Amino acid sequence: MPSAALPGLRVLDFSRVLAGPFATMLLADLGATVTKVERPGTGDDTRAWGPPFDETGTATYFQSVNRNKDSLVLDLADAGDRERARALALESDVVVENFRPGVLDRLGLGDTDLRTAKPELVYCSITGFGRGAGAELPGYDLLVQALGGLMSITGPPEGEPQKVGVAVVDVLAGLFATVGILAALRHRDATGEGQRVEVDLLSSLLAALVNQGSAYTVAGVVPTRMGNQHPSIAPxxxxxxxxxxxxxxxxxxxxxxxxxxxxxxxxxxxxxxxxxxxxxxxxxxxxxxxxxxxxxxxxxxxxxxxxxxxxxxxxxVNDVAGAFRLASALGLDPLVDLPRPDGSTVRLTRNPIGLSATPPSYRSAPPPLDPRK
The missing domain is CATH 3.30.1540.10 (formyl-coa transferase, domain 3)
Structure with a gap:
């Protein structure tokens, strides 16, 4: 097997739903060992976000961002489980969480507590609207698309504002979080010092508005919906x-x-x-x-x-099936089959990053929920 880009990197993942799990899956694909902490009984919210479901009864949504991970059920309201979570965090190189600001601090699992005990720890927090005045706002992708202006430039001019057909803000935030984590690890390797990595969904969207954002910030132009046309290019x-x-x-x-x-x-x-x-x-x-x-x-x-x-x-204009057929016809190998513990497999989209010496690897399917609680 080719060597991994992130061998021996240990990640404790407290995040749920999409942005955080997407980031930790990318790290896992690159060789990190990721332990996903889930709540008793139900686990990650997306395990139930369906249909569609696979043959095991797990939502395909969950499957999309949780390969190459182990699942560990811990009840963070329980003192014993909190101690176990703390011990695991202090054995890790990276902690990722997307709780409301302050929740993990009150449980003794926040950035300050953990990095005081382990200064070399990289601690990544993903929020909806930051830790200040927006701390209590719920960080759902649809809400951020609305409040962040994306829906105002999506859809036909005469129609209603529209969301993008995938939770693109969560995906962007996950990518920014991954870049931040890797940059913090590079700094740690050079200095021995960890740091806090902060990413919020609203800032991620504003940064990703690129030319539409600079139309406003530079020229004072407020972009509007143009359907499928481009504001600066034709046809x-x-x-x-x-x-x-x-x-x-x-x-x-x-x-x-x-x-x-x-x-x-x-x-x-x-x-x-x-x-x-x-x-x-x-x-x-x-x-x-x-x-x-x-x-x-x-x-x-x-x-x-x-x-x-x-x-x-x-x-x-392809549908999703046509898009995968095209990628296959072009030799891009868009699909990977990952083994489940029962010997079956699940087919998922491969990681798009190509590395000549340390390519992504596909070791295991998204984990079943840890049955111990």
Whole structure:
């Protein structure tokens, strides 16, 4: 077996639901030993978030972010279990938690208590809205998408605000937490000092707004919903064809000229209304009308093949099954089969990080709930 990137790293995971478990799964994929602490009886909330459920009765939601971990049931309201949790934390390199701010402090499992006892510990806290005035706000992805402005720029202009089709803020926060943990470990390796890593969902979303955020912070422009169009690029949207819809993501003038040539409308590339990206953005309605008329003669799949051959970014709108089929056809090997204790397997999406010397590994399926309590 190839060597791991994080051999011997011990992680105690108090987190639940998505952001924290996603972060600790990434660390586990890279070779860390992760112990997931769950409450008696029900365990992580997502064990019951279904349908769909797998053949063991566990929600597929839970399966998505908990591979390569061990499960340990502890009742943190019980003094004995708290002592066991503390001992495990002090044997660990990293502690990850996403309780409401102050909860673990009151239980003697907070950052200050643990890092006083073990200064080299890296302690990662993930919250919804930070430890200050937003400490009591519930950190649910949908709520953060709403309060953080993402829903205001998602959906058609004439429709209602929409959430993204996956809990993207939790995923982003998990990624930021992973980066923070790895940076803190690098510092610890250099100095022997641990530190507190803090990530909150709202700040993670604001950072991930990128160009939409800088439109406001730099230019004072408050972005609005534009459906599938892009505020700064055109054509960059799905367009109807004789059969299905074709997505065009034309990022420069060369691509636009190639698009026009394939469509049999080369003169469009020289038209002052469309010759530059800025002109195309300013005249997007007229451009869309021209493109829809040209595309109406053939199915989307046919156009996609021809445009791709001409190096124009184009494709059809896949469903999730189609997306996995595409990744497989491209040789990206998107799936891994992980063994369960009973000898069966569960099929999950592989870690997308490629490392030539220390690649991710897939040692075990998401754990069944520890039955001891």
């Amino acid at each position: 960059y949207e799905p367009l109807p064809c004789a059969g299905g819809e074709l997505v065009l993501a034309v990022g420069n003038d060369r691509q636009f000229a190639a698009l026009c040539a394939v469509l049999g409308r080369p003169a469009l590339a020289d038209d002052p209304l469309f010759a530059t990206n800025s002109a195309r953005v300013s005249n997007r309605a007229a451009l869309r009308a021209e493109l829809v008329a040209a595309l109406a003669t053939r199915p989307a799949a046919d156009w996609a093949r021809e445009l791709t051959a001409a190096r124009v970014p184009a494709g059809v």
